[in-house]
Amino acid sequence: MRGRFVVLEGGEGAGKSTQLACIREWLAASGREVVTTREPGGTETAERIRALLLDSPDGSITPTAETLLVFAARSLHIDAVIAPALAAGHDVVCDRFVDASFAYQGAGRGVDPTRIAALESWVCGSLRPDLVIVLDIDPAEGRARAAERSAPDRFEREAPAFAERVRQGYLARARAEPGRYAVVDAAAPPEQVSARIERVLGDHLTP
Structure with a gap:
């Protein structure tokens, strides 16, 4: 039986790393x-592209x-990590996937979404x-959190308007397909966010 593929999305400072562990523990408890992984990244070469x-x-x-x-790294990641794990019946929890491309490169950078969709079809095939789970947070608050963690990276140095476009890109994706997406308020305390995520998992995934 194919494993389940769960993706955690959100802007900078949304708390994805903390909640990724929550999802892993919830799935493992059953x-x-x-398998937990991230994008861009997941393989040695893909991590170099990430850097x-x-x-x-x-x-x-x-x-x-x-x-x-991003899609070059994703191709490597799918072939080496995601697809084999799912085929083996393992659940895969990924920090970002294709929605990040539509949010960051599409809504954020202005890349034509039809080109992103074409790359998705080519690289991902039928994999969805x-x-x-979209962790939603005001970009200013998220960036303040991220600044406490480390020096800003190339994306975190973008203007506030870029971060807001990314946020709206995520929310638009979630509104378009509510049966497969869940938006969680990431501004709440971490334990409350985790509790909400566990309810979402229980509602969407069978044991």
């Missing part, structure tokens, strides 16, 4: 084998190049998450 995306040495990455780099 006896599931769980380039987060801190371009010469600042020359255009929106088109950024989109292609069973559940996408």
Whole structure:
């Protein structure tokens, strides 16, 4: 039996790392084998692409190049990690996936969403998450949280308007397909966010 594919999305400072652990523990408690991973990344080469995306040495990455780099990393990630784990019956929990491309490169950078959809079809085939949880937070609050964690990366240094476009991109995706998406208020205390996520998991996934 194919495993379940759960994706956690959201802007900077939304608390994805904390809640990724919550999801992993919830799935494991029911006896599931769980693989946790992230995008961009998940393999050695994809992690190198991630490093380039987060801190371009010469600042020359255009929106088109950024989109292609993300999907190049995604192709490696799917082939080496996600697809084999799902085929083995393991659940996969991923920190960001294709929705991040529609939010960051599409809504944020202005890349034509039909081009992103074409890349999704080519790279992902029929693979789609069973559940996408969007951690929603005001970008200013999220960036303040992120600043406490580490120095800002290339995306966190963008203007506030960029972060708001990304947020609205996520929310638009969730509104378009409410049966497969759940939006969770990430501004609440972490334990409240975790409780809400556990309810979402219980509503959407069978044991």
